[in-house]
Amino acid sequence: MTPETEAELATIIKKAEGPLRIEGGGTRPIGGASNGARLSTSSMAGIELYEPGALTLVVRAGTPVSEIEAALEAEGQRLAFEPMDHRGLLDTDGTPTIGGVVAANVSGPRRVQAGACRDFLLGVRFVDGQGRIVRNGGRVMKNVTGYDMVKLMAGSYGTLGVLTEVALKVLPRPRATGVLLCEGLDDATAIQVLCRALGSPYEVSGAAHLQRGLDGAPVTMIRLEGFADSVAYRAGEMQKLLADSGTFTLETDPDRTAADWRYIRDVEPFHGRAGAVWRLSVKPTDAPGIVAALPGAEAVYDWGGGLVWLLMPEGTGGTEIRETVAQRGGHATRVRGAGTDAFPPLAAPVAALQAGLRQRFDPRGILNPGLMAEA
Amino acid sequence: MQMPEPNPDILARKAELVARLRKVLPRDSVIEDPVETRAYECDALTAYKCPPLAVLLPASTREVAEALAICHEIGVPVVPRGAGTSLAGGALPTADSVILGVARMTEVLETDYDNRFIRVQTGRTNLSVTGAVEEEGFFYAPDPSSQLACAIAGNIAMNSGGAHCLKYGVTTNNLMGVTMVLMDGTVVELGGAHLDAAGYDLLGLVCGSEGQLGVVTEATLRILRKPEGARPVLIGFDSSEVAGACVSDIIKAGVLPVAIEFMDRPCIRATEDFAHAGYPDCEALLIVEVEGSDPEIDEQLGLIEAIARRHDPVELRQSRSEEESAAIWKGRKSAFGAMGQIGDYMCLDGTIPVSALPHVLGRIGEMSREFGLDVANVFHAGDGNMHPLILFDANKPGDLETCETFGAEILKLCVEVGGCLTGEHGVGIEKRDLMAHQYGADDLSAQMDVKDVFDPKWLLNPAKVFPLDVSGARRAA
Structure with missing residues (x-):
């Protein structure tokens, strides 16, 4: 089913007699596809409003991300939360949609500075499991009118409602990008360096560490963005600040810096390789210890260590990973690989609240059943 | 302002309630003397007052949990209170309610510069969070103008903003985790020192829920390294249209100022009489501040100046030193005080x-002109968050009512043009009855479904946010 209007979608949901598998472009089957009838938002597409001077964009949920990026590019703007393209990692094809990005709260390397998808989401429209058409938030930057269900919808994987329209804050594209690169640091040193970089006044917009760079050696990367002179100045200061830990060289070629961060954003080191892929959200300084405690793990560290992508040998149990994370705080999601426990389990009182919300918004349990941890 | 009738059964059980609360809280943490509870009869929206049944001042999450469990069992409404600086009546008691204040919970629990967060008890004031980390060169970004007095608890309840949120975001963008007590005494942990909590974004849902979903007792807040410096430029224009176009051009040009403040002529004149900041006498004035090292600031201010010159400003004054920066900010920072000198005023908050x-x-x-009341406009122009100040005379019969009607019309206008009723102050009781202008029946019912899940008996912060007729059936259920 591919409804073209919100009203049509509401009718489909009201009349549904069984589970529905909600899909944007179908490029992010995290947690496995549920077995319901396919309900695609891809025909509810198009930019409704774009005001570059107000930094606001209102789009229908099925709009391809590429279409949005092209429209923004023409005005020298962008989605600052740098949404990841999952196709390479998950070996999917199809067209990623903005509704899918929001439903999974997909954020890239710049999350560490600019914020997550949810931080740029100004408003939503959705149809819940009862067929109610609900609007929350709006199209303005500051809005505390009523409860913030905009945040609730971001990352709820379609289990509370099917998004039909989202309003986003966009930002200007910086004039220049500089990437500082250092080879050969071990994990613990690299994370320490990234903590110092992020704790400096030089506005780091990307902080990553690869255990294996393109030539096999570890690479630590720090991104600076802004006006060209400012980037050059901050890069110089950063090199001085980190001189005792290693030699950082500056890359400013626009194509190469863009490729460098796409490599991190889309977790390219794990493309086409066997094994399960896990995504860990942890306190940055805990990250190297967690990785070291998991035999056979290969890691890509983003967000200064706060986000860890793990490639694990096929068959590694989720329990071991989750227990290692739980000892220190944080959570782990299996993004690729077999099993039914992709989403992290929740503490009992939080699980009860989540189940309560789900019951309210989808009393028949028809929206993406099986996704998100259930109580 | 219509409030629900106090429940006579609860009023009659006051002695029993106080006795039970005293078993779990120290004696001086339970205030029941009607003279002392008067101190809690209102917040910064002083037009509405009502002394509560009692006031509780617990010192820990455990004490909050035990007190809430008792109130829940007896069925007593609870009004959570930070520092009582709400401009929207967010902490206004009802006669049958208990105030639960976090004012005694002010400890710093953990500071972590490597991972850039601080964990505090929520009674701590906004400014003293920065105070706890500034020696190391860090700060907490949200800066509501009441930051000297307001508590983090209230900031979270209202999702407070401030002048610098154009660059740094509001509370919800800087809040990493909370410890929260539900109405029945259950303690929940949401988020923490890592980014993006597991499961639904309940942290985002709780932030800005006006104390109606739970009592937040501890918070993990993101701290940032202070920029090397900051300097403003002051730009005066002959018309507010031109000033607005200039704001739009600055934003489009790719400069991201930390603040773009706007004042109109009535506001400029009032502040000049009061603070003598040397502002030009013009229709509209912008203060644009940027951050960075000195050369970075010069580059950005140069660009802003070039954009502004295309709009024929009547005055353009770039700060070159700390003294000049202070002089530029002096008038803006005293704007509210200056208006207070002229008379009573009501501050609106539409976006x-x-x-x-x-x-x-x-x-x-x-x-x-239609209502016969003067208005001065001062606001955060970069994000469209307006603060029209309507002047009235509280001693003149009918003036407050006229002012409220006028204010409501302005807020309806904000909604009409695609904006909202409140950008950073919250709904409270002040904008409660206007909610139906912004949201339809299903939109409000979805929000009330959330309330049902967290607080099924509707005991937390009663009679706020949702119009009473809209919430009536659920409150009675």
Whole structure:
């Protein structure tokens, strides 16, 4: 089913007699596809409003991300939360949609500075499991009118409602990008360096560490963005600040810096390789210890260590990973690989609240059943 | 302002309630003397007052949990209170309610510069969070103008903003985790020192829920390294339309100022009489501040100046030193005090799309003449968050009512042009009855479903946010 209007979608949901598998472009089957009838938002597409001077964009949920990026590019703007393209990692094809990005709260390397998808989401429209058409938030930057269900919808994987329209804050594209690169640091040193970089006044917009760079050696990367002179100045200061830990060289070629961060954003080191892929959200300084405690793990560290992508040998149990994370705080999601426990389990009182919300918004349990941890 | 009738059964059980609370809280943490509870009869929206049944001042999450469990069992409404600085009546008691204040919970629990967060008890004031980390060169970004007095608990309840949120975001963008007690005494942990909590974004849902979903007792807040420096430029214009167009051009040019503040002529004149900041006598004035090292600031201010010159400013004054920066900010920072010198005023808080600025300012001017009350405009122009100040005379019969009607019309106008009723102050009781202008029946019912899940008996912060007729059936259930 591919409804073209919100009203049509509401009718489909009201009349549904069984589970529905909600899909944007179908490029992010995290947690496995549920077995319901396919309900695609891809025909509810198009930019409704774009005001570059107000930094606001209102789009229908099925709009391809590429279409949005092209429209923004023409005005020298962008989605600052740098949404990841999952196709390479998950070996999917199809067209990623903005509704899918929001439903999974997909954020890239710049999350560490600019914020997550949810931080740029100004408003939503959705149809819940009862067929109610609900609007929350709006199209303005500051809005505390009523409860913030905009945040609730971001990352709820379609289990509370099917998004039909989202309003986003966009930002200007910086004039220049500089990437500082250092080879050969071990994990613990690299994370320490990234903590110092992020704790400096030089506005780091990307902080990553690869255990294996393109030539096999570890690479630590720090991104600076802004006006060209400012980037050059901050890069110089950063090199001085980190001189005792290693030699950082500056890359400013626009194509190469863009490729460098796409490599991190889309977790390219794990493309086409066997094994399960896990995504860990942890306190940055805990990250190297967690990785070291998991035999056979290969890691890509983003967000200064706060986000860890793990490639694990096929068959590694989720329990071991989750227990290692739980000892220190944080959570782990299996993004690729077999099993039914992709989403992290929740503490009992939080699980009860989540189940309560789900019951309210989808009393028949028809929206993406099986996704998100259930109580 | 209509409030529900106090429940006579609860009023009759006061002695029993106090006795039970005293078993779990120290004696001086339970205030029941009617003279002492008067101190809690209102918040910064002083037009509405009602002393509570009792006031509780617990010192820990455990004490909050035990007190809430007792109130829940007896069925007593609870009004959570930070520092009582709400401009929307967010902490207004009802006669049958208990105030639960976090004022004694002010400890710093953990500071972590490597991972850039601080964990505090929520009674701590906004400014003293920065105070706890500034020696190391860090700060907490959200800066509501009440930051000297307001508590983090209230900031979270209202999702507070401030002048610098154009660059750094509001509370919800800087909040990493909370410890929260539900109405039945259950303690929940949401988020923490890592980014993006597991499961639904309940942290995002709780932030800005006006104390109606739970009592937040501890918070993990993101701290940032202070920039090397900051300097403003002051730009005066002959018309607010031109000032609005200049704001839009600055934003489009790719500069990201930390603040773009706007004042109109009535506000400029009032502040000049009061603070003598040397502002030009013009229709509209912008203060644009940027951050960085000195050369970075010069580059950005140079660009802003070039954009502004294309709009024929009547005055353009770039700060070159700390003294000059202080002089530029002096008038803006004393704007509210200056208005207070002239008379009573009501401060509104609607947000509009930046593109609608000239239209809305024009309409406010027309309405000002219709209602016969003066308005001064001072606001965060970069994000469209307006603060029209309506002047009235509290001693003149009918003036407050006229002012409230006028204010409601301005907020309806904000919604009409694509904006909202409140950008950073919250709904409270002040904007409660206007909610139906912004949201339809299903939109409100979805929000009330959330309330049902967290607080099924509707005991937390009663009679706020949702119009009473809309929430009636659920409150009675």
